[in-house]
Amino acid sequence: MKHLNRRTFLGLTAGVAGAAALGACSDSGSGKSNVPSGDNASVKLPDAAPRSPLPGQLTSTVPGVPAAYTQYPADPARTVTTPPGSGGEITTMQINFGAPPPASSRWQEAIDKELNARIKATLVSDADLAQKTQTYIAGGDIPDVFYLHLQKVPAALKYVQQGAFIELSKYIGGAAAKDYPNLAALPEITWRNSAVGGGLFGVPRAVPAANTGQPLFRGDWLAKLGGSAPTDADSLYAMLEAFSKGGNYAFGAITPWDQEFVLSMFGVPNQWRQNGDGTLVKDLETDEFAAALEYLAKLYQAGGFHPNAVGNGWSEAQDLWTSGKTGFFGGNILASMTYLRGTPIKGVADMVADIRPFIAPGRTSGAKPGFYEGPAGYGIFAIPSKLEKDEKKVRELLGVLNYFAAPFGSAEFTLINYGVLGHNYTVKDGIPTPSQDPARQAELAAQYLPSPGEASIYIPGPPNQSQQVQKYFEQVQPDLIPNPVMTKVSQTNISKGTTLENLVKDNFKQFVSGRRPLTELEEFRKTWREQGGDAVRREFQDAR
Amino acid sequence: MSLTTAEPVRETTAAPPEKPKKRSRMRQHPWMYLFILPGVLYFTVFQYLPLLGNLVAFKDYSPFLGFSASPWVGFSNFTGLLTDSEFLTALQNTLLISLLQVVVAFPAPILLALLLNSLLSDRVKRWVQSVVYLPHFFGWVIVISIWQAVFGGVGPMAELLHALGFGQQNVMANPDTFLALVTAQVVWKEIGWGTIVFFAAISAIPVERYEAAAVDGAGGWRRTWHVTLPGISSVIVLLLILRLGTVLNVGFEQLLLQQHAVGADAAQVLDTYGYFRGVVGGEWGLATAAGLVKGIVGTALVIAANSIAKRAGQGGLF
Known part of the structure; x- marks a missing residue:
């Protein structure tokens, strides 16, 4: 008995320390020619060789x-x-x-x-x-x-x-x-x-470069409200609130991706904003970010999010969307129009007329909306x-x-x-x-x-569909906001990027759902800076 | 582990009998030693050799460069841990959850075993036992799904709270009550399974002792206090020490599955920290250092518990 105990015990303690993957050490060394050493201005791109247009192609x-x-x-x-x-x-x-x-x-x-x-x-x-x-x-x-x-x-x-x-x-x-x-x-x-x-x-x-921030939405719900598209942040709020009645909700999940069009509408920069002197400001450090959070937190209190939204991910949000419970879903025009629109939604009779990409208005009436440019x-x-x-x-x-x-x-x-x-x-x-x-x-x-x-862009169905979707892109493209660090490299971002992103996602949920009051926003910003945000900023600023 | 632990082997104070020479013992029982071999091999290959991997904690390890080509960095991974507020949060959460598991989740099966023991009908006893065992066999994914269905934002619990005027509540996504939630889940899942050993120990207590106590005029409470508990105390100590060895493993899966709902501040523990920094984030050295710290704390806990048990008159493990 005593021996058995000791053996079990040794097994237990030894098991505690096994976090390292020692096996399979591929000491393959590094061929020098494969190590990136220049900057992207000097990259030798393939010579462009576009194809001749097909019949019915609209350029x-x-x-x-x-x-x-x-x-x-x-x-x-x-x-x-x-x-x-x-x-x-x-x-x-x-x-x-x-x-x-x-x-x-x-x-x-x-x-x-x-x-x-x-x-x-x-x-x-x-x-x-x-x-x-x-x-x-x-x-x-x-x-x-x-x-x-x-x-x-x-x-x-x-x-x-x-x-x-x-x-x-x-x-x-x-x-x-x-x-x-x-x-x-x-x-x-x-x-x-x-x-x-x-x-x-x-x-x-x-x-496409415009690949986020244009979710699908329930055009039929908007039609029931009178049909006029929102023209500023306030009328959008009224619409989101009106969508959230009788067991329905505007959104099924809370993530900076699901609500990206609200962030960009408020003028929150695309990841970073570059000042005239080359210094960088992170999106979460801006007043626009605080305003967008306040707007979303108010909507949360008004019942604009599904009760499980805090814990929901993409697939749960998709289930809510296809069961006809939520008014918004997804994030990019083409994937939404081709793949997601092909999935039947409970209560929708005419998928073509009732399910459309949502192109956000500007923050104030007449202001230019912004959309984030992707890579x-x-x-x-x-x-x-x-x-x-x-x-x-x-x-x-x-x-x-x-x-x-x-x-x-x-x-x-x-x-x-x-x-x-x-x-x-x-x-x-x-x-x-x-x-x-x-x-x-x-x-x-x-x-x-x-x-x-x-x-x-090829949308099967009536021939004018593809043209219509191209028009959506043409509407969004001129208002794309570039990401100033798109191809820049920061060593701290390599090691801490995932941690920082999780920190932002976590806090976005907490602030929107009201678990964390907005008065603590400055504290969150400080944590982000200390966890590596400031180092990432410095390295991006110094990068060529 | 055999159930004969009800009668513990006590340290004997008498001088040990003279041991025969090692080699002659081996010659005497060659088969016995052959039987040990698979166990020795197992522990060498799967437990002791992997310990060498802890050297990664002193390197800026890149799996592509490999073990020998990754540069040594001394203690910088450990200083990195100390300056990382998330590591300190994870350490704090781990210790808090561990404490709750020892204080709440460990005694819970003892109480249930005593309760079951007091039931008269064997049929009811067996039925209750089967029902409380069941959750042990569910994986954490299923357990969390069940809890989500009952306590989530659209579950019956939320509706009840709403009807009682508490507003929209989602217990599954509330960081303030997360510690209680995690402990409750562990109790629900493991309480029945935990009773097995205690129940066996209780039934090994001779009936004569209860009879003698009853003759002396002891009531139900006194019999529990003076007969049952002393009868199983050695098992309790043994299991407690064993539990302490793994107490810092506070349920990796359980926490990983729920972290996205309550956030890392509430649900980051050393295991999930190691996973996110190492396997997801590629900071292998830092993650290994965190694992090593955890191993050291766990070892210290076991040694401390063992010597306390010895001092209190119980056998201890070693």
Whole structure:
């Protein structure tokens, strides 16, 4: 008995200290050429090679607004004639937003055949991205194509700096990009913002620069209130309050992302505001932020948020939205219009007329509204430096990424985004229509590679839909507020960025829900500064 | 652990019998020593070797550079901890929650075991036991979902409070009462499971002692106080010491799942701090230093509890 006790005891204490991951130490060293050393002004971007327009393509006169397509090509053209693969296996790590795909599928078979390769994809859910990025790198065996999202996972930048991934200028910078025409056709702003320290460390996933702050809203609820869109902060408040009656609520969750349009309407800067002398002020330090919090806290007290809003995340908010309980949901025009609008909502008869993106007014009548400009990309696909010596393999992988970057309406684009004709989708009146079978839809889960689908406006249905959505973008684009530190690097932000962001998210909830009185705002700002905020500011100010 | 702990092995004050030479003992019982081997291997591979990983606490560790290429940084991770207000909050929360678990959650099963023992009907006893065991087998995700459904912002509890005129309440998202909530969840989940050992210890107490006490005129309370509790005190001490070894593991999953609702100030403990800084944030050195601090505090607690138990006349563990 005594021995048993002692053994158990030793086991218990030894178990306490096991936080470190000692195993799998990949002493791979750092090839010097892979370490970013310059600044982004000197980056050698791929020479732009735009595609010739398709029939029915509307190119906007406003720079930065994606092209709209009023019809889908009846006979999609091929852009890749020789399969890029060499018949071997290619491993990937990708992000996934929906159900996981089946182990084998007709979609995957068709893709593998066209690539002449066997893609072995590991899909990581959006919520797990930070920890999986870390654990993959800690595990030592980084997949051939590795998804990096340096805004969502700032800590990953450290590994880029240490030379974990190949700098790709030699392959795709300048004129070299002609070998990969689909990569060269990706928007220049997306390429520019994807650069790190003057180097290209991956192929970006293109999205519009206006990619947050325009949620979907219940147009039918507004129609019941008389139908006139709010023209300033006060009339918006009246509308939000009126939405929150009889078991319904304006919002299902409290996050700076869900209420971004309120923050930007009040003139809160996009992350940072740069003063004339180059000094930076963080959004939460501004008077506008305090005013927006006060506005939202008042709305909370008036019942504008679902009772569980404090604890709710994206998926709970989505459940409330589809069950017809909330008036606002989501955050960007295109994803909202294509994916989210396709999900039926309880009590909505006409999805086209009743569910629209909400374009916020200015704070006062006649004032210009503001919207936050994003990096126009959603992560990059990087190639690990262990393959640096194997130029053939690197070219093969870039060829595969080039395949996935096929432009809207091409044969490759159709297979990647819609799947196998007759199995994953059918064509009705010239419109590719996805199968309603969830299992067949799930086959396409591994499609999130550099396809420009999210940077092309194609809304199936009445032909004027795509044009209408392009108009929304044209309305928002001129009022975009840039983020002054977009491509700058701060070492403290790499190590403390996630902690600081969680601190802001936590306090945003506490202040809006009234758990923390607004009189403590200064205290919160002080905590943020001490936790690393001031160091981050200093480093961004000094960064080139 | 066997249930014979009801009769504790007491330290004997008599001189130990002379031990035969080690080697001859091994030759005498070769099979016994072979049986020890898997255990030794397990502890070496899974418990002692990983302890070497604590060296990471003295490095600016990058898993990409690897163990040997990561630079040594001396004690800077530890000074980093001390200047990090979030670490101090996490340490404070960990100690507070630990204290509540020892003071409230640890004695709760003892009380329930005594209560069950006083029930006369065996059928009722068994039925109650089964019902209170059940939550032990639920994962934390399920437990939190159940609590969310009952106590959340749209649950029956919120409606009741609203009807009584307390306004809109969401117990699950209130940082002020979070400590009580966490303790209540642990009690609800583990109380039934915790009774098993105590219940076994109680039933090992000879009935004659109760009879003798009753003959002497002791009532129900006195019998509990003078017969039952002394009868199980050695088990209580043993379990308390073992519990103290892990007391700083205050429910990683339970807190991680609820942190987004109440915020890090209320729900950050050393384990979640290590997770967010290390696995999510990439500050491996800092996170390991936090783990090491926790290990040292936990070891100190166990040693202290052991010597207190010894001084109080109980056996102790070592």
